[in-house]
Amino acid sequence: MTHHPSISETGLGSWKNAPAVIGAAVAAIDTPALLIDLDAMERNIEEVHSAIHTAGIAVRSHAKAHKCPDIALRQVKAGAVGICVQKASEAEPFIDVGIKNILITNEVVGVRKVERVARLAALTHMGLCVDNIVQVHQIGAAARRHHVAIDVYIEMDVGHGRCGVISADAAIEIAQAIATYSPALVFAGLQAYHGTAQHMREPEQRIQAIKKACARVKEMIAALGAAGFAVNAVTGGGTGTYELEAESGVYTEVQPGSYVLMDNDYQKNTPDNDMPILKNALYALCTVMSVSPTHAVLDAGLKAFAVDSGLPKITTPGWSVQSISDEHTTIVSEHGATALKVGDKVKLIPGHCDPTVNLHDWIIAVRNDKVEELWPISARGALF
């Protein structure tokens, strides 16, 4: 019935294949490509996990930052008790590589979604968050239908102003609803993530924010305890504040995500004196596709870089990013910068790692300017 020749007849590999081969030089990678500097990533994992483990609490790495099972396996190998994801579908590629403990740090609403969570709970230890009894009834019914047990965390708003209960009364009502679904639902503890605090630029701002968050959590624990609900776990925290939650005496588990990659936005945080500065590990390799007397143009734009937290930053000395459009980034140079020519390859640091990774299908893991591993971003597009 088809009258047209097929791509497969050309011998041309699909563009969905990795844009590199193992062992090749970085300069031979097709562009635009996401690179991870393995030395930097490994150092970041070591720094963050050891700081949290030294405080005697658990690391549960947030996989929403990388969406990449190969990275999650390294995080678990480095002591993470499991991972967090933001969506039920996002859990699947991680379950497929054997991750045994996954918390959806988000409310899950809708028949198809709770059905998905319940079925996944038959494969691995699953948890999710609730901030409303409607959500409890949905997941409770699905868990019963599938004869599984699911950990349920009550999300509380600790200052971020997005999801989460504020009052103890609301939390108690939810805990009571969870109890009616026992043993299908297990009240596992509190989700207490302060997203805004991650990006506060000064250490003192972050310290105060997490101090207030901890005070709210303690009040909530007391109120739930008085109502007969013991809180055995408090989970939250991120790359901007992990050492604060770790040393708080309140949190039992920290959820850093971006630490493994980093980005321009996180580099704008002034580090606490006591803390190591995490290294940038994520880059995008691009090719100069056009040059003019006033500027040069790279072969990557809004379809390769998320710009919600600012433009990407080029690492070539004397050059800076001027503007970005769907498939182009325009760069300009200071007087005296080395000229770039058509075909040159350059590296950029994304403004915001999570949504940038979500635009790509592969991460190219590099060390000493060579491709060491090729990692599919298997959870890319997992929106459901």
Add this chain to the structure above:
Amino acid sequence: MTHHPSISETGLGSWKNAPAVIGAAVAAIDTPALLIDLDAMERNIEEVHSAIHTAGIAVRSHAKAHKCPDIALRQVKAGAVGICVQKASEAEPFIDVGIKNILITNEVVGVRKVERVARLAALTHMGLCVDNIVQVHQIGAAARRHHVAIDVYIEMDVGHGRCGVISADAAIEIAQAIATYSPALVFAGLQAYHGTAQHMREPEQRIQAIKKACARVKEMIAALGAAGFAVNAVTGGGTGTYELEAESGVYTEVQPGSYVLMDNDYQKNTPDNDMPILKNALYALCTVMSVSPTHAVLDAGLKAFAVDSGLPKITTPGWSVQSISDEHTTIVSEHGATALKVGDKVKLIPGHCDPTVNLHDWIIAVRNDKVEELWPISARGALF
């Protein structure tokens, strides 16, 4: 070797499947999902194609906006001579459904990329743009290697300030280089796209911009003609200015892309009095996942909406988008607006269609509040 059960054993369909079934009500679609209002899309295609065809010139629809072969087939059925894409890899899913004439409206740099173009040229009529002789030598060598003929358009900067030659001397040097690769390379004409003009808000601004672009093109045609290079085609234009290129007497082909979908940004253009207002056809369906006394939260964020051209706009009366983060959109209401509850579904209009479509795997084509067709976004992620 694997010790873990597999997702496929659960009977759970992959989340990569379409989030809807044909014939279902819109309210039954899993979220976040991109919807196309078929009535609006069909009217837009009819309006734009008939305006351009009435002027006696060709429509070459730009597929970078939708990345969706089902839409391209409808555009060709409505008289488009072929399509444009921005990347070599982006052409492949369209070739696979039988599109016969594809222009890459972009410079193509790199060995793997020109190899791809040359191999695709054995399957379909291919063209690309150049603004530098380095690009000519790369594609010329690949075309010779594969014994194919490729149309080459010299891109000129007509005011956008990104890619494209400015001087006639540069264009002539490139035309001479193209001629040395005859018959493998064919000098096909000029690419003259004024991207900035598409988003100028007032009709008079757009009129003046395209008038200047046309003057530059005429000078270039004269200079190339004097050097012995006849310009048989001038291609460019877009959704913001298509009627101006159509009536210019200079352009032979217009490349509208967004017209089929539209977005908030294009709706900010004040329309010309003479022109029909194109209808918004693209929406994202989202679910209310959390409610509080001050706001509600939707289950879609930066991984479902590109925000380079502003936040998405909710269509629910009295509600507006306050902020967006990776997986959440926070909405707030005016006094008197109907309350939303957990599980309610709402529709949002994206700020910028192209990079938003690039975040999704499916477009759900709807009419009369029912799912009529399910279209894979097959060129999503085609960055190479």
